[in-house]
Amino acid sequence: MPRYKAVKLELVRVLSSGEISADDPLPTEKQLAARHKVSVGTIRRAMDELVAEHVVVRQQGRGTFLAPFSPERLLNRFWPVFRRGGSREIPIVQTLRFEEAQADAEVAVALGIVEGERILRIRNLLLIDGAPVLMDDVRVSRAMFPGLSEERFVARENTMYGFYGSEFGISVIRVVDHLHAVAADADAARAFRIPAGSALLESVRVAYTFGDRPVEQRRTLIHTKVYEYRNVIGGELRTG
Amino acid sequence: MPRYKAVKLELVRVLSSGEISADDPLPTEKQLAARHKVSVGTIRRAMDELVAEHVVVRQQGRGTFLAPFSPERLLNRFWPVFRRGGSREIPIVQTLRFEEAQADAEVAVALGIVEGERILRIRNLLLIDGAPVLMDDVRVSRAMFPGLSEERFVARENTMYGFYGSEFGISVIRVVDHLHAVAADADAARAFRIPAGSALLESVRVAYTFGDRPVEQRRTLIHTKVYEYRNVIGGELRTG
DNA sequence: TTCGATTTGTTCGTATGTATT
DNA sequence: TAATACATACGAACAAATCGA
Numbered sequence: 047m048p049r050y051k052a053v054k055l056e057l058v059r060v061l062s063s064g065e066i067s068a069d070d071p072l073p074t075e076k077q078l079a080a081r082h083k084v085s086v087g088t089i090r091r092a093m094d095e096l097v098a099e100h101v102v103v104r105q106q107g108r109g110t111f112l113a114p115f116s117p118e119r120l121l122n123r124f125w126p127v128f129r130r131g132g133s134r135e136i137p138i139v140q141t142l143r144f145e146e147a148q149a150d151a152e153v154a155v156a157l158g159i160v161e162g163e164r165i166l167r168i169r170n171l172l173l174i175d176g177a178p179v180l181m182d183d184v185r186v187s188r189a190m191f192p193g194l195s196e197e198r199f200v201a202r203e204n205t206m207y208g209f210y211g212s213e214f215g216i217s218v219i220r221v222v223d224h225l226h227a228v229a230a231d232a233d234a235a236r237a238f239r240i241p242a243g244s245a246l247l248e249s250v251r252v253a254y255t256f257g258d259r260p261v262e263q264r265r266t267l268i269h270t271k272v273y274e275y276r277n278v279i280g281g282e283l284r285t286g
Numbered sequence: 287m288p289r290y291k292a293v294k295l296e297l298v299r300v301l302s303s304g305e306i307s308a309d310d311p312l313p314t315e316k317q318l319a320a321r322h323k324v325s326v327g328t329i330r331r332a333m334d335e336l337v338a339e340h341v342v343v344r345q346q347g348r349g350t351f352l353a354p355f356s357p358e359r360l361l362n363r364f365w366p367v368f369r370r371g372g373s374r375e376i377p378i379v380q381t382l383r384f385e386e387a388q389a390d391a392e393v394a395v396a397l398g399i400v401e402g403e404r405i406l407r408i409r410n411l412l413l414i415d416g417a418p419v420l421m422d423d424v425r426v427s428r429a430m431f432p433g434l435s436e437e438r439f440v441a442r443e444n445t446m447y448g449f450y451g452s453e454f455g456i457s458v459i460r461v462v463d464h465l466h467a468v469a470a471d472a473d474a475a476r477a478f479r480i481p482a483g484s485a486l487l488e489s490v491r492v493a494y495t496f497g498d499r500p501v502e503q504r505r506t507l508i509h510t511k512v513y514e515y516r517n518v519i520g521g522e523l524r525t526g
Numbered sequence: 527t528t529c530g531a532t533t534t535g536t537t538c539g540t541a542t543g544t545a546t547t
Numbered sequence: 548t549a550a551t552a553c554a555t556a557c558g559a560a561c562a563a564a565t566c567g568a
Contacts, residue, residue, distance in 0.1 A: 048536060074552060085538045090553090098338060099522045106553045107546030124519055130464070220520035224370070226510035227467040227485035245467035245485035270466035277517050279364055280460035282339045288555060314533060325557045330534090346534040347565030 053082050054092035061101065061112055062256035064215035071109030072102070101219060115211035117204055124207060124221055124253075127180065127268065128276045137172035137179065144168050144196040146188065153185050156252050156263040164188035168199065171237060178238050179273050183265040190216070190261065207253070210262075216255050224250040225275065228267070238269045247275060293322050294332035301341065301352055302496035304455035311349030312342070341459060355451035357444055364447060364461055364493075367420065367508065368516045377412035377419065384408050384436040386428065393425050396492050396503040404428035408439065411477060418478050419513050423505040430456070430501065447493070450502075456495050464490040465515065468507070478509045487515060 057078075060066065072078070075093075079086045093110065096102045100123065104110045113119065121134065128134050147167045154161040165185050172180035184206070191214055202209040210216040228248045235242040247268040253261045268275060297312075306312065313321065318329045333350065336342045340363065344350045353359065361374065368374050387407045394401040405425050412420035424446070431454055442449040450456040468488045475482040487508040493501045508515060 050536080071552090076552085087539080088537060091536085093553095100520065104553065105546080106544065107551070109546095109552065126517075126519070130466075220518065223517040223519070225465060225487060225515040225517065226370075227487040227508075229485045243483070245469045247465060247467040247487070268467075275465040277366075277463040277465065278460065279366070279463070280340065290555080311533090316533085327558075328556060331555085333534095344534060345565080346563060347532075349533065349565095 049082075049084050050088045050091040050095075053078070053084060053088060054095055056082070057092060057096065058101070058256055062217070066112055068112050068115060068212065071111055074109065099219070101217075113217070115204065115208035115217075117208055120205045120207045120218075124218065125205075126223075126275050126277060127273055129174075130270075130272055130274050135174050137174045140171045140173065141196070141200050142169045142171055144199060147185075149185070149187075153263055157185070157187050157260045159187050159189075166191065166194065174273065177272070179269050181234060181237050181267045184262055185264070186262045190214070216261055218253045218255060218261055221251050221253045226250075230267075234267050238267075240269065246270070249275065289322075289324050290328045290331040290335075293318070293324060293328060294335055296322070297332060297336065298341070298496055302457070306352055308352050308355060308452065311351055314349065339459070341457075353457070355444065355448035355457075357448055360445045360447045360458075364458065365445075366463075366515050366517060367513050369414075370510075370512055370514050375414050377414045380411045380413065381436070381440050382409045382411055384439060387425075389425070389427075393503055397425070397427050397500045399427050399429075406431065406434065414513065417512070419509050421474060421477050421507045424502055425504070426502045430454070456501055458493045458495060458501055460494045462492050462494075466490075470507075474507050478507075480509065486510070489515065 057072075066072065073081065075086045075089045078089045082089070093102065093104065097104060100113050102110050103113055117136075121136065125134065127137075145167050147165055149157065149159055149161055149163045149165045151161050153165060154163065157165070159165075164187075166188055168182070168184040168186075170180075170182040170184070171178055172182065191210075194214075198213070199209070202213070204212060207218040210218060226248045228246055230238065230240060230242055230244045230246050232242055234240075234246060235244065238244075238246070247270045249264075249266040249268065251262075251264040251266065253264070255261050297318075300306065312318070315326045315329045315333075319326045322329070333342065333344065337344060340353050342350050343353055357376075361376070365374065367377075385407050387405055389397065389399055389401055389403045389405045391401050393405060394403065397405070399405075404427075406428055408422070408424040408426075410420075410422040410424070411418055412422065431450075434454075438453070439449070442453070444452060447458040450458060466488045468486055470478065470480060470482055470484045470486050472482055474480075474486060475484065478484075478486070487510045489504075489506040489508065491502075491504040491506065493504070495501050
């Protein structure tokens with residue numbers, strides 16, 4: 047394995063340990079080079095990959111920081127819902143349910159826990175311009191979020207992933223969405239004020255943190271009459 | 287603008303001109319460095335970005351090549367349809383219609399042409415394991431594909447994007463999918479052998495080549511009973 | 527098969543520029 | 548202003564893969 051890969055792995059290990067607060071910088075290039083006994087160029091090579099993967103951000107003159115948990119960045123990265131033909135809009139979240147439960151077989155597999163283990167189940171309704179557009183059903187391992195209560199959850203001033211990060215030191219770095227079209231059941235029909243049987247977009251998502259560790263499983267129903275799920279493949283290229 | 291960016295732009299310009307055949311390598315680092323009067327390291331910096339963007343591939347000892355039009359690579363990159371909970375499967379394509387038409391307002395905007403301009407309209411049914419899973423409606427500018435006939439199209443031994451590349455020198459490098467849930471109309475119901483009104487996943491895609499030039503607009507209906515559209519955000523990170 | 531030339535991959539070190547504190 | 552930290556650029560050396568003589 048090349049040295050820059052080894053350095054990168056070690057950096058990720060440190061970042062995922064939660065020892066680095068979101069606000070203070072990592073050691074400088076020179077310090078890291080000395081510590082790992084490699085040249086500054088090798089540190090840069092490792093850092094360049096971490097930047098490309100949105101794990102860290104670097105600022106000239108300031109330093110290198112863990113990618114921030116700001117709503118702006120997280121929405122931009124993990125919120126693929128847009129007004130049809132238009133831009134992203136910020137939803138208002140209503141928490142409908144917040145309860146403890148036990149993991150069934152499917153959730154247990156998704157979260158990498160054992161069946162019957164305690165989980166939290168959170169249901170949210172998301173409104174844009176007063177109209178219900180999304181309905182969320184989130185399941186997380188109870189053990190991964192000690193001390194999380196409904197009060198703290200609804201009092202958060204951040205996105206859910208930002209909340210995971212700032213309050214529990216858990217960085218969501220990757221999500222996998224499985225998309226299907228489904229017919230609205232009675233619950234969904236009522237929530238979206240549409241006839242039962244209407245077509246809805248269903249997203250079953252698993253979010254991961256470092257080391258491929260699952261953080262949450264989330265089932266989302268999206269009313270795509272006015273909004274849509276937008277996916278860009280190859281969005282990196284910006285060569286006029 | 288940094289010099290490596292300028293070099294990169296120039297490289298993209300050359301690659302998009304179609305002068306580089308898919309099989310022969312670009313000039314070597316040393317040659318490019320001499321030609322652009324920069325160091326080899328600067329050439330590498332530009333190349334690294336092009337590799338990250340899947341525009342070129344590099345092989346130690348061989349050289350640098352335009353990203354190949356192989357079905358393997360293109361399916362892996364631009365085909366997000368998987369068996370539910372399973373892996374990607376290769377569909378069989380039936381071309382149902384191949385005809386000339388005129389661009390309506392929506393297509394004209396998507397393809398960056400003027401309303402009424404001649405287009406090709408291609409409808410395909412895609413089957414996996416004998417079952418119809420997708421229905422495609424593809425629209426491309428007639429002028430962009432001179433000499434394209436139904437015979438050549440159905441005789442192709444490649445994916446459509448591979449065909450664009452190998453026969454017309456057009457590299458698809460980015461696609462934007464707009465996903466909605468819709469109710470099956472009579473046409474779709476018949477094709478998929480499902481009741482009219484069933485929920486289907488609709489993808490409206492625009493594919494782009496270099497310089498943000500649109501290549502095709504494609505409306506796809508997906509029967510997500512057994513298959514699904516899968517989207518990974520942050521798939522770059524592979525740090526155990 | 528072996529060998530040598532070619533080409534990219536990795537690592538090092540240095541110098542200079544630019545943004546931040 | 549001065550010190551700090553990242554950004555850009557250059558050059559050099561060696562390693563590893565490829566290919567043809």
